Amino acid sequence: AGLEPLFHALFAGIPNDWYRKNQLAQFEGYYASIFYSYFAALGxxxxLEDTTNHGRIDMAVLFNNEVLLFEFKVVELTPQGKALQQIKDKGYADKYRARGEPIHLIGVDFSKDSRNVVGFEVETVHV
Known part of the structure; x- marks a missing residue:
């Protein structure tokens, strides 16, 4: 849950001019790239696009004997909760259960209008 304010501040710091005359705010890949860059910079x-037998996890991060599974969705204005639900419906955590580590399912919604995180749901699966 501590990640939510960090990423909200990160997106709030992106200059408005960078969105001018383009459709960048509508694309999930743009927001996912910011998340990826943050975690990649930490080494x-x-x-990314981690394939399972039921689909692809947008991003999996393995850190400190824990697994973080991210699903990203772009919404009009308000969060719809579909990101976290997709992780659960598709059983994305199953791929990592044999590790015996806590798995954090993280659904993140971004607003096209506010160009920021508007929904951040976390559920932890203990194996």
Whole structure:
């Protein structure tokens, strides 16, 4: 949960001019790239578009004997809770259960309008 204010501040610091005359705020890949860059700069083990038997996890981060599974969604204005639900519905955590480590399911919603995090749900699965 401590990640939410950190990323909210990070997106709030991106200049408005960078969105001018483009559709950048509508693309999930833009927001996911910011998350990826943050964790990559820390030198963590990151797996993008991590394939499972039921789909792809947007981003998996392995850190400190824990697994963080991220799903990103772009919404109009308000969070819809679909990101976290997708992780659960598709059983994305199953790929990492054999590790015996806590798995944190993290659904993140971004608003096209505010160009920031508007939903951040976390659920921890203990194996």
């Amino acid at each position: 963590l083990d990151i797996r």
